[in-house]
Amino acid sequence: MEFLSNRVNRIQPSATLEMTSKAAELKRKNLPVFNMSVGEPDFPTPSHIQAAGIFAIQNGHTRYTPGGGTRDLKVAIQKKLKRDNQLDYALDEIVVSCGGKHSLYNACQVLFQKNDEVIVFSPYWVSFPDFISVTGAKPVFVKTNKKEQFEPDFIDLEKKITKHTKGIIINSPSNPTGGVWSNQAIKRVLDLCKDRKDIWIFSDECYEQLTYNVPFKSIASFEPNNKNILTFQSCSKTYAMTGWRIGYIGGNKKVIQAIAKLQGQSTSCPNSIAQYAAIEALTGNQACVKDMKNIFLKRRDLILSYIKKIDNLECEIPNGAFYVFPDFSYYLGSKDKDNNILQTASDLSLYLLNDTGVVTVSGDSFGAPGHIRLSYATSDELIGNALRLIKLSLKKLIF
Numbered sequence: 001m002e003f004l005s006n007r008v009n010r011i012q013p014s015a016t017l018e019m020t021s022k023a024a025e026l027k028r029k030n031l032p033v034f035n036m037s038v039g040e041p042d043f044p045t046p047s048h049i050q051a052a053g054i055f056a057i058q059n060g061h062t063r064y065t066p067g068g069g070t071r072d073l074k075v076a077i078q079k080k081l082k083r084d085n086q087l088d089y090a091l092d093e094i095v096v097s098c099g100g101k102h103s104l105y106n107a108c109q110v111l112f113q114k115n116d117e118v119i120v121f122s123p124y125w126v127s128f129p130d131f132i133s134v135t136g137a138k139p140v141f142v143k144t145n146k147k148e149q150f151e152p153d154f155i156d157l158e159k160k161i162t163k164h165t166k167g168i169i170i171n172s173p174s175n176p177t178g179g180v181w182s183n184q185a186i187k188r189v190l191d192l193c194k195d196r197k198d199i200w201i202f203s204d205e206c207y208e209q210l211t212y213n214v215p216f217k218s219i220a221s222f223e224p225n226n227k228n229i230l231t232f233q234s235c236s237k238t239y240a241m242t243g244w245r246i247g248y249i250g251g252n253k254k255v256i257q258a259i260a261k262l263q264g265q266s267t268s269c270p271n272s273i274a275q276y277a278a279i280e281a282l283t284g285n286q287a288c289v290k291d292m293k294n295i296f297l298k299r300r301d302l303i304l305s306y307i308k309k310i311d312n313l314e315c316e317i318p319n320g321a322f323y324v325f326p327d328f329s330y331y332l333g334s335k336d337k338d339n340n341i342l343q344t345a346s347d348l349s350l351y352l353l354n355d356t357g358v359v360t361v362s363g364d365s366f367g368a369p370g371h372i373r374l375s376y377a378t379s380d381e382l383i384g385n386a387l388r389l390i391k392l393s394l395k396k397l398i399f
């Protein structure tokens with residue numbers, strides 16, 4: 001007899017976290033591992049932020065805080081959103097959660113339910129469909145144009161907006177593609193929703209500080225009076241703080257209040273020490289953000305130069321985040337030395353793992369069959385070694 005709830009059976013384990021644990025398993029066996037699957041900066045948390053965390057521990061910032069975050073952190077977030085994104089949110093329009101993932105999960109919980117449809121653009125971040133499904137709502141997938149930074153296919157989008165549509169989730173810069181949408185594409189989406197006050201527009205901006213040679217513009221800044229746009233940001237990628245777990249939302253007061261209530265009855269509050277350190281991250285010296293971004297840009301160009309040297313691999317130039325998302329379709333249907341046919345990108349990703357120790361994430365889990373995601377949030381040396389190994393390994397495939 002099935003004893004687990006339908007709710008939990010509606011969702012899948014996180015594919016990216018699964019690859020992280022596969023890499024750890026290889027490492028435990030002392031096998032060489034080249035981890036290109038990581039979704040986090042490889043830098044330590046900047047020292048001034050570490051110091052704020054230590055100060056918090058030693059000075060009593062170690063107790064429960066309000067469910068939606070401390071007032072001081074909300075003030076810091078308010079300043080940051082004004083400084084970097086030209087967004088004006090009142091303090092009661094801001095809520096702090098245990099990471100951006102928690103923010104997105106909770107917003108889906110308070111807004112969506114059975115019979116609702118929520119639009120997600122493919123390729124999508126692995127967690128979006130599950131955040132939606134767990135509420136009982138239905139994720140609806142819209143195609144994108146890979147030649148245009150994975151902007152929406154507007155014909156498909158118009159078709160998929162129905163009377164049941166309750167939300168649209170936008171993630172630019174994107175995980176897994178690194179695509180950054182143009183202002184024109186964003187305006188077009190907003191225009192399509194202008195007469196639909198029942199549609200919530202989620203803007204997942206967790207990579208907002210990581211755009212290369214193109215400016216970033218927060219979606220809510222296009223329509224400052226549009227109360228249906230929710231802005232999601234996080235300290236994770238911007239300040240190399242993935243383990244601290246601080247994310248936040250700016251948006252409609254009623255939604256924000258509902259999320260704070262839900263948190264009060266689930267996690268109680270975000271970690272008090274991390275909240276204290278996040279104030280320093282958001283309002284302290286921002287030089288570290290630029291320094292990390294400059295390194296990522298160099299690595300992006302480095303990995304693209306290696307990809308160019310691999311036959312039959314197509315890869316767009318991503319304008320943001322720290323991923324490349326090449327199309328490996330040419331290699332599907334080939335065989336390895338034991339005559340196993342590599343039918344899908346997942347088969348290919350597993351083949352690369354076993355043959356070379358290079359850990360990647362298959363596009364199958366991002367709704368992009370044929371593609372494989374490679375993260376360049378790792379050293380130049382590892383990027384070089386991994387890409388050389390991939391090249392050799394693909395050469396061994398039999399057609």
Ligand code: PLP
Nearest residue numbers: 039099100101125175234236247
């Ligand atoms: N949104 C996207 C697109 C992501 O890639 C991630 C993390 O990988 C998150 C949100 C959540 O990050 P965090 O929960 O660490 O803030």
